[in-house]
Amino acid sequence: xxxxxxxxxxxxxxxxxxxxxxxxxxxxxxxxxxxxxxxxxxxxxxxxxxxxxxxxxxxxxxxxxxxxxxxxxxxxxxxxxxxxxxxxxxxxxxxxxxxxxxxxxxxxxxxxxxxxxxxxxxxxxxxxxxxxxxxxxxxxxxxxxxxxxxxxxxxxxxxxxxxxxxxxxxxxxxxxxxxxxxxxxxxxxxxxxxxxxxxxxxxxxxxxxxxxxxxxxxxxxxxxxxxxxxxxxxxxxxxxxxxxxxxxxxxxxxxxxxxxxxxxxxxxxxxxxxxxxxxxxxxxxxxxxxxxxxxxxxxxxxxxxxxxxxxxxxxxxxxxxxxxxxxxxxxx
Amino acid sequence: xxxxxxxxxxxxxxxxxxxxxxxxxxxxxxxxxxxxxxxxxxxxxxxxxxxxxxxxxxxxxxxxxxxxxxxxxxxxxxxxxxxxxxxxxxxxxxxxxxxxxxxxxxxxxxxxxxxxxxxxxxxxxxxxxxxxxxxxxxxxxxxxxxxxxxxxxxxxxxxxxxxxxxxxxxxxxxxxxxxxxxxxxxxxxxxxxxxxxxxxxx
Ligand SMILES: Nc1nc2c(ncn2[C@@H]2O[C@H](COP(=O)(O)OP(=O)(O)OP(=O)(O)O)[C@@H](O)[C@H]2O)c(=O)[nH]1
Ligand SMILES: [Mg+2]
Numbered sequence: 001x002x003x004x005x006x007x008x009x010x011x012x013x014x015x016x017x018x019x020x021x022x023x024x025x026x027x028x029x030x031x032x033x034x035x036x037x038x039x040x041x042x043x044x045x046x047x048x049x050x051x052x053x054x055x056x057x058x059x060x061x062x063x064x065x066x067x068x069x070x071x072x073x074x075x076x077x078x079x080x081x082x083x084x085x086x087x088x089x090x091x092x093x094x095x096x097x098x099x100x101x102x103x104x105x106x107x108x109x110x111x112x113x114x115x116x117x118x119x120x121x122x123x124x125x126x127x128x129x130x131x132x133x134x135x136x137x138x139x140x141x142x143x144x145x146x147x148x149x150x151x152x153x154x155x156x157x158x159x160x161x162x163x164x165x166x167x168x169x170x171x172x173x174x175x176x177x178x179x180x181x182x183x184x185x186x187x188x189x190x191x192x193x194x195x196x197x198x199x200x201x202x203x204x205x206x207x208x209x210x211x212x213x214x215x216x217x218x219x220x221x222x223x224x225x226x227x228x229x230x231x232x233x234x235x236x237x238x239x240x241x242x243x244x245x246x247x248x249x250x251x252x253x254x255x256x257x258x259x260x261x262x263x264x265x266x267x268x269x270x271x272x273x274x275x276x277x278x279x280x281x282x283x284x285x286x287x288x289x290x291x292x293x294x295x296x297x298x299x300x301x302x303x304x305x306x307x308x309x310x311x312x313x314x315x316x317x318x319x320x321x322x323x324x325x326x327x328x329x330x331x332x
Numbered sequence: 333x334x335x336x337x338x339x340x341x342x343x344x345x346x347x348x349x350x351x352x353x354x355x356x357x358x359x360x361x362x363x364x365x366x367x368x369x370x371x372x373x374x375x376x377x378x379x380x381x382x383x384x385x386x387x388x389x390x391x392x393x394x395x396x397x398x399x400x401x402x403x404x405x406x407x408x409x410x411x412x413x414x415x416x417x418x419x420x421x422x423x424x425x426x427x428x429x430x431x432x433x434x435x436x437x438x439x440x441x442x443x444x445x446x447x448x449x450x451x452x453x454x455x456x457x458x459x460x461x462x463x464x465x466x467x468x469x470x471x472x473x474x475x476x477x478x479x480x481x482x483x484x485x486x487x488x489x490x491x492x493x494x495x496x497x498x499x500x501x502x503x504x505x506x507x508x509x510x511x512x513x514x515x516x517x518x519x520x521x522x523x524x525x526x527x528x529x530x531x532x533x534x
Contacts (some may be wrong), residue, residue, distance in 0.1 A: 021384070088426070
């Protein structure tokens with residue numbers, strides 16, 4: 001094939017790819033054509049050929065730019081939002097409140113944060129959904145990168161009497177968990193009642209730990225969603241409050257332990273292990289399969305295996321220095 | 333997550349069109365919407381972004397009439413193919429009953445086809461399903477481009493790349509002019525309904 005023919009066919013390809021929205025591929029072909037022209041000593045009228053390609057590439061760049069600039073999670077029209085709610089509400093045979101909650105969560109999952117917030121703010125008025133709606137409100141703010149909004153909201157809840165101290169505690173723990181994950185180091189005020197309590201004399205770390213454990217051990221947490229990219233569905237597996245396992249290797253080999261689950265995201269449970277128990281942390285490394293785990297959930301005890309998916313020392317926040325151990329629970 | 337409503341004698345199932353960005357998933361649905369008017373029971377909804385790229389999903393509801401006295405309703409979806417929409421893709425796949433994997437015949441998209449198939453496998457796994465078990469049909473799209481002399485992979489090549497282990501039914505197609513679109517959908521529906529029957533011992 002002579003060089004002009006080759007160039008022509010490359011340009012045709014580039015054109016097609018551009019039209020089909022395969023923008024990188026189009027760019028590749030234009031560049032290839034440019035190279036060919038440049039490298040050919042004998043070719044006449046090089047400059048006008050190059051100019052022609054440059055013009056096409058300018059148009060291509062405009063489209064590349066547009067795609068890159070396009071908003072990733074734009075708010076969509078109301079009827080589309082309704083459709084999302086309808087299609088992604090899986091609680092068809094549940095009560096009205098659960099369906100409403102599911103719908104709002106679906107909106108948030110698709111990045112319709114403003115509408116989701118509006119719905120959660122309605123749902124928060126219902127006693128039974130109060131905490132879960134509040135959690136999702138915090139999540140929406142965080143997803144919109146408005147950490148300050150989340151703080152203001154939390155502080156507002158503290159100052160109102162919408163939540164009982166126990167609920168505020170739950171929210172605080174939850175919020176701290178998110179902040180920790182995001183690596184944001186800010187201290188959250190606790191419920192008022194505790195400030196009057198003798199408990200405030202306790203070292204703040206101690207107090208934190210106690211509450212973490214108490215709250216984790218009670219109540220079902222019908223958590224909504226996670227915004228992480230590789231999201232694990234949280235409704236596929238029961239909420240696990242604590243686990244019991246026998247250490248299979250390391251300094252504490254053979255010991256049977258009962259451990260509190262501090263967070264759960266789908267089938268991944270997180271255990272916070274105090275710094276003083278480092279020898280326990282040393283018994284686990286990422287990739288280890290723990291064969292027998294007894295999982296305690298509010299409605300059942302079941303056996304499973306677990307894959308250690310993360311072991312890490314916490315760098316910021318009130319639990320700085322402690323360890324976080326993630327275990328992916330797998331069905332036996 | 334087929335929904336069986338035995339009282340109302342209704343079956344509702346969800347078919348998802350999966351595949352790399354720009355391979356022609358939306359074009360499949362558009363053709364179905366235009367062509368199978370009798371079976372279409374509502375509007376096609378597309379949520380897309382710059383350059384007609386699917387942002388959330390396309391949605392098209394169909395009715396297949398009665399099968400063994402049961403009203404069969406089908407919802408067709410497409411996922412957004414662009415890599416960055418991982419979590420949306422997974423969300424759209426939730427509760428899927430049958431999958432059409434659309435691959436792009438353009439040589440320059442060879443690797444993207446394979447990556448997308450892997451992504452499908454991973455996402456199904458995370459929902460506790462398996463690419464080997466789910467009713468799955470493959471469609472090698474954009475075959476028309478061969479006539480215009482564009483670099484297109486051979487069917488053998490594509491089968492070797494994508495279907496060697498899966499060995500699912502596959503169809504050459506040109507979604508733009510409708511070739512192979514109906515066949516692909518029909519086969520997928522057939523497999524999906526067959527697997528329901530097995531599941532329910534009908
Ligand atoms: N020549 C040809 N072009 C096609 C065919 N199918 C789709 N296209 C073109 O390919 C481009 C992308 O098609 P879409 O249907 O939007 O692709 P998609 O898979 O939905 O893309 P995403 O939504 O980004 O994942 C469009 O320009 C279509 O016209 C085909 O069979 N032949
Ligand atoms: Mg599309």
